[in-house]
Amino acid sequence: MIESEIEITGGLVRALLREQHPDLADLPIREVAGGWGNQMWRLGDVLTVRMQRMDTSPEPQIKERRWLPLLAPRLPLPIPTPVRDGAPSERFPKIWTVMTWVDGTPLDHSAITRTDHAADSLAAFLTALHVEAPSEAPPASDFGAHPKDCTPGFEHFLHAVDLDPFSEEKIRAVWDDAVAASEWKGPPVWVHGDLHPANVVVADGTLAGVVDFGALFAGDPAWDLAAAWLLLPAGGAARFFDSYVRPDEGTVRRARGLAVMKSLFLMLMGQNGDRGLPGGKPEWGPAGRSALDRVLKGL
Known part of the structure; x- marks a missing residue:
């Protein structure tokens, strides 16, 4: 069933x-703005209900149910942790999950003002997350591929957005360098996979939590390292890479290319929002442009 049904x-x-879960039914309920694959409802003060919406498969929530309780205790920033499972029924033929609430404002509706603190927090979080995953961990799919296998998506985003005032030549140079970079040679590590401004929350000017692990997989950490440019203000990426366990050159090159591709995606979603198209996120456009500017300037 699609969302409109x-x-x-x-x-x-x-x-x-x-x-x-009748013991939870009398708690206050209010909708949380945003969401794409899932719609979120705040439940009382410390819980949220994650309702499968645009996701066509229950797999993202199933992954979260299985793995987040194991990952959460060793991560230095709060993440949502499943506490109750909701089964499909006549009322709602999809799965849903009651999870812990992560306090803060999504970055696409806020700003980081404490750049060094946020860079160090992101580095500590990803250092703790990027450890070797067990053999039964979910494998990479579209999220997690080497940039050379993402070129059709890159080309689509590149031609679909208004590039002014950016140089297409400079954008392609970063992407081509990522395509030419080596493959990830280490063991598959845990990767969030979808770190962008709507999937982290901010409080007191710095990172306060990470949400939406539906893309979680074991593979190449470059997919997360792109967040150094996507999330942090100018100067933050350099601070981040000083704090994160130093990656090899090929991983940084792949991360820069992926940051460019993700910036273009954010810009496209922003354009869709300005035109009133389904799936549009008008606040993502400025975030994507700022991120692309930082990548191209090496900030």
Whole structure:
């Protein structure tokens, strides 16, 4: 079923709770703005209900249910942790999950003002996350591929966005360098995979938590290291790489190319929002442009 076939309301969420978790059903419920694959509802002060929406498969939530309780205790920033499972039913034929709430404002609606602190926090978080994953960990898919295998997506984003005032030649130079970079030679490590401004939260001017692990996989950490440019203000990337366990040259080159591709994606989503198109996120456009500027200037 597609999103338009199911209207997710507070009444529906409460009814599902009464059926499957009645001890939680009387807590206050309010919708959380944003979300794409899933719609979020705040439940009381410390919980949230994650409702499968645009995701066509339950796999992202199933991954979160299995792995986040194991990862959370050793990560230095809060992440959402599943506490109750919601099963498909006649009322709602998809899965849903009750998770812990992570306090803060999504970065696409806020700003980092304590650049050094945020860079050190991101480096500490990714250093703790990027350890060798077990053999049964979810493998890489579209998220996690080498840049050379992402060229069709890069070309689509490049031609779909308004590049002014950026130089296409400079953008392609960074991408071509990433395509030519070596493969990841280390063991598959845990990777968030989808770190962008809507998937981290900010408080007191610095990073306060990381959310949405639906793309979690074991593989190349370059997919997360791109966040040094996507999330941090000018100067933050240099501080980040001084604090993170120094990656090899090929990993940094892949990360820069992926940062360019992800910046273009954010810009495209911003354009869609300005045009009122489905899936548009108008606040993502400025975030993507700022990130692309930092990558191209090496900031």
